Amino acid sequence: MASTLIKNAHLVDPSQGIDGKASLLIENGKIADIHLGGDAITAPDGSQIIDAKGNYVFPGLVDARVHTGEPGSEHRETIASASAAAASGGVTSFIMMPDTNPIIDEVSLVDYVRRAARDNALVNVYPSAAVTKGFEGKELTEFGLLQEAGAVMLTDGHNSFKNPLTLRRALTYARDFGLVISAETQDQDLAANGVMNEGLTATHLGLSGIPREAEIIALERDLRIAALSKGNYHAAKLSTSTSAEAIARYKDDDLNITAGVSINSLTLNENDIGRYRTFLRLSPPLRTEDDRLSMIEALKNGTLDIIVSSHDPHDVDTKRHPFAEAASGAVGMETLLAAALRLHHNDQVPLSRIIEALSTKPAKIFGLDAGTLKKGAKADLCIVDIDAPWVCREAELKSRSKNTPFEGELFSGKVLQTLVEGNTIHTEKA
Amino acid sequence: MTKAIDTINYTHVFGHRHLLGIAELSPHDIEYLLERADKAVSVSRQVEKKKMVLRGRTQINLFFEPSTRTQASFELAGKRLGADVMNMSVASSSVKKGETLVDTAITLNAMQPDLLVVRHHSAGAAELLAQKLVGCSVINAGDGAHEHPTQALLDALTIKRNKGRVARLTVAICGDVLHSRVARSNIILLNALGARVRLIAPSTLLPIGVERLGVEVFNSMEEGLKDCDVVMMLRVQRERMTGALIPSAREYFRFYGLDSERLKYAKEDAIVMHPGPMNRGVEISSEVADGPQSVIEEQVEMGVALRMAVIETLIETNDRLDNEKKHKEEQK
Numbered sequence: 001m002a003s004t005l006i007k008n009a010h011l012v013d014p015s016q017g018i019d020g021k022a023s024l025l026i027e028n029g030k031i032a033d034i035h036l037g038g039d040a041i042t043a044p045d046g047s048q049i050i051d052a053k054g055n056y057v058f059p060g061l062v063d064a065r066v067h068t069g070e071p072g073s074e075h076r077e078t079i080a081s082a083s084a085a086a087a088s089g090g091v092t093s094f095i096m097m098p099d100t101n102p103i104i105d106e107v108s109l110v111d112y113v114r115r116a117a118r119d120n121a122l123v124n125v126y127p128s129a130a131v132t133k134g135f136e137g138k139e140l141t142e143f144g145l146l147q148e149a150g151a152v153m154l155t156d157g158h159n160s161f162k163n164p165l166t167l168r169r170a171l172t173y174a175r176d177f178g179l180v181i182s183a184e185t186q187d188q189d190l191a192a193n194g195v196m197n198e199g200l201t202a203t204h205l206g207l208s209g210i211p212r213e214a215e216i217i218a219l220e221r222d223l224r225i226a227a228l229s230k231g232n233y234h235a236a237k238l239s240t241s242t243s244a245e246a247i248a249r250y251k252d253d254d255l256n257i258t259a260g261v262s263i264n265s266l267t268l269n270e271n272d273i274g275r276y277r278t279f280l281r282l283s284p285p286l287r288t289e290d291d292r293l294s295m296i297e298a299l300k301n302g303t304l305d306i307i308v309s310s311h312d313p314h315d316v317d318t319k320r321h322p323f324a325e326a327a328s329g330a331v332g333m334e335t336l337l338a339a340a341l342r343l344h345h346n347d348q349v350p351l352s353r354i355i356e357a358l359s360t361k362p363a364k365i366f367g368l369d370a371g372t373l374k375k376g377a378k379a380d381l382c383i384v385d386i387d388a389p390w391v392c393r394e395a396e397l398k399s400r401s402k403n404t405p406f407e408g409e410l411f412s413g414k415v416l417q418t419l420v421e422g423n424t425i426h427t428e429k430a
Numbered sequence: 431m432t433k434a435i436d437t438i439n440y441t442h443v444f445g446h447r448h449l450l451g452i453a454e455l456s457p458h459d460i461e462y463l464l465e466r467a468d469k470a471v472s473v474s475r476q477v478e479k480k481k482m483v484l485r486g487r488t489q490i491n492l493f494f495e496p497s498t499r500t501q502a503s504f505e506l507a508g509k510r511l512g513a514d515v516m517n518m519s520v521a522s523s524s525v526k527k528g529e530t531l532v533d534t535a536i537t538l539n540a541m542q543p544d545l546l547v548v549r550h551h552s553a554g555a556a557e558l559l560a561q562k563l564v565g566c567s568v569i570n571a572g573d574g575a576h577e578h579p580t581q582a583l584l585d586a587l588t589i590k591r592n593k594g595r596v597a598r599l600t601v602a603i604c605g606d607v608l609h610s611r612v613a614r615s616n617i618i619l620l621n622a623l624g625a626r627v628r629l630i631a632p633s634t635l636l637p638i639g640v641e642r643l644g645v646e647v648f649n650s651m652e653e654g655l656k657d658c659d660v661v662m663m664l665r666v667q668r669e670r671m672t673g674a675l676i677p678s679a680r681e682y683f684r685f686y687g688l689d690s691e692r693l694k695y696a697k698e699d700a701i702v703m704h705p706g707p708m709n710r711g712v713e714i715s716s717e718v719a720d721g722p723q724s725v726i727e728e729q730v731e732m733g734v735a736l737r738m739a740v741i742e743t744l745i746e747t748n749d750r751l752d753n754e755k756k757h758k759e760e761q762k
Binding site: 132133138139140141142143144145169172173175176 | 673
């Protein structure tokens, strides 16, 4: 088996506390050796040499919230096209959401996703499964059997829990298997037919709003149930400063409560909707600039554990509508890292914390064999020029759906090369 | 006063008019009942099974929940002691017509029963009847998810006859502890007799605070069964397995069902028990239920003997306490 040497790299690996010059030797798809400092390791004869030329090497990103269209809506995204998008964004592992058609709530469907991923995907695709049958919020799915089939996380997709008893039982039962329940938190009755953040901007646009309380009430209720059941609860996508405060209050040594934030809530606000840009219709909705800044602060201090792309491909059939009639969601895996690097370039969040939130921490929360470049770990990594400027053009996206909220935006930071188990699966055109 | 059938040398004096739960019994009370029951086993094995010690006494079996086996066991026990046994089941009773439990008690009082065996779907129902009935002993044959004392006693008798003792044995109680009165009574009894009690169940089927009842809690059969002397399975109601507390019967069997592979984790000579009726293929596989380690059939036999001992003891005690009371009043 051939070996590969990556030399002249700047390695940032939060799992080992490394942030400095390094070279890495990969053998049999695993990290065989790491050498810190300027001098390279002597590679065995015949090794492939990759000269990183001083660019950064990160453990491959782990995206814990990716929607695809397979099975059921393959015109929006297949597992293969999602994995190509992932590869070009430096994402080497992602958790696939179960909100397909049919919903992934059966052992055989988890098995299907695993097989499809094994045969067609460039990156590691981990299936998640529904918490309740048909997302109906009533009957629990077969957590134990689903886990044995390969499901790594339980979630009812875009549906928040309505019935606290169901959530209590789900968290209690999932605890026995060490499974995490990841939930979106938006009270549907209060959000009603809202399409964006409630406030003056919505009023100007004549659109109905979703009050911040819709998220806060659902979250606070969920957190109390999580504390009661001592289950593993993950608030998937938070968007308000009050939500971050609630998480901070509940983060206790005894409670397994974690939280995530969508890259969109960290880098965009309600004003970006402009003149009814439907690609910025998102769930949770883009909030105010104050909320965005408090999300960044909460990410920096660790209250928010992870960043997700919330990659949600939609085609013209669901997006080319008036704002209020368009589906919510945006693609995001290809812009995830570049957008997150804005927080580094703006001196808002240290680079190592960003990489931790994009890789090490999600792998840890969901128990994935990823997020680290320790000796012996799988050689899943990306090589990144964190200063390279580029403009986001939808035509260049690998995703089948082009609904990016960053069309025409300038980014600094480009993935040059992505490796999965030592094999290069993506190389940026020079 | 009814004469004791056997010449009993016990120095222990049983002091309860009713048997409402194991919680009210001392370890001596429990040992006393078990020893008496052990003697009663031989009566049931004779050709002539009938004794007439309770001739002229009336036993009413009042079952608000259907239960073929428990009711039959109590009926047989009473009849073997010579009592007149009457069965009242809810389907044919006036309770369906809206009568309250207390009204039922008043009606029963008028019939002058000596013993009432009651099963009810609500915890505390047997106790309420015991308070309202005059001069009649009450046996709790199961009240809601509270207690089922004769089941725990017959389980202990079965264990004792197979293992020679209860103390220091490791007993695993597996399954739906949350809804199980059998589990509650057994936890108290086994602890009282010095056994080490383990519970094995998914967390959704465990009551809150159960770990403070003097048990070790496990969520894995493989871990929990390790080195067990006794494996006690509980029945899981089918309605619990439609996604509310347990996703499905097949998932339950996969993780909590007892099959021969899993039984290997327990001691080689471990015995397997089940209060019945069994859900084969859900909590227990047929090869185990019918296998050499199973004592499930023996439990049924012990049930009759144990209930004979309990019935006799309670009626004796009731008579004795009544006489003592009368005696005291005469002295005044």
